Amino acid sequence: MPPQPPSAGPKWARKRIVIPAAVFTLFVGVGIGAAGGSETEKTSADAKPQPTVTVTETAAAAKPAKDESKPAPTVTVTKTVKPKADDKPADPPAAEEADAPSGEVVFKVWGSAPSGVDINYGSDSDSRSGKGLPFEKTLKLDDEALWYQVNAQLMGGGDINCSVTVDGETKKGHASGDYNICSAQLNGDFLGGWG
Template structure:
């Protein structure tokens, strides 16, 4: 291809190769503060070499230290990491009057769509918490009377509370909070 371009092609090729060499650091001389020192030039004195190697005095000192971070001004620095959000919990409650029946005390179950647990009724109340699982479809609490009584129950998820009530016989108090389709709890 160079043969077809003639002398102009050869000149262009040398210019391109020279530019690539200069960018790659293949240049044998370096320029510093208007003085050119060639690698094969031994005429410079030690004083000139030291002067070229010394950093220039900055007429106006920088207000930003070499670390790149601003200097401390006496004000407390903000943390680089955001504070960890408080872990959310789901709260389950049952309260009221429910005497033990033939089958024992209230029968309490609570949890989510994939985690069911048994609760214990003590002194007219029950309270439990579980960590909030963002994948849960619902959280529920159920308490069944054992022949008589009057109870209330609730489940609280992310500030939203669902309540229910049961009275007499073997009725069931059932409160359930459902995950909404667009977020939040119903």
């Protein structure tokens, strides 16, 4: 029997290096895949479909058709319409900036809410709800109230403003996009004022 060449070392010694290296490579690959996957998911979640307009037109014949009984071919043209970018909602008319009459509280919500808006208004002891834009409600001032507020939540998109006015003091809020909330609140102070 010819002599066997000496082995490079025990097999268990090679396994101590190969197995940890494989595990490390696996974890690095999973980490890279997860990082890339979350970015892809974020991009696709942020992407909003753009509205499209489909126009069907009759193709103009270059030469007069010999057989008038056949309809002319039609061509469908699809155009992507970009929505108008509203930088800022329209300011309310000057009448909406007017102070509330003495002894009354005025709640207002205005702007654009194509998917609707959920409105809650009132004081610490009187909570009410409303819908529709423009929204304006007036309540009698309660001297015992600690605060008055209005909250308006967008129901899927839009751009709105809100305000509450008591004794010449007005607080305003703004919300834009998705399900964001416009909030304005006036608090009573120890001297009977509002701020």
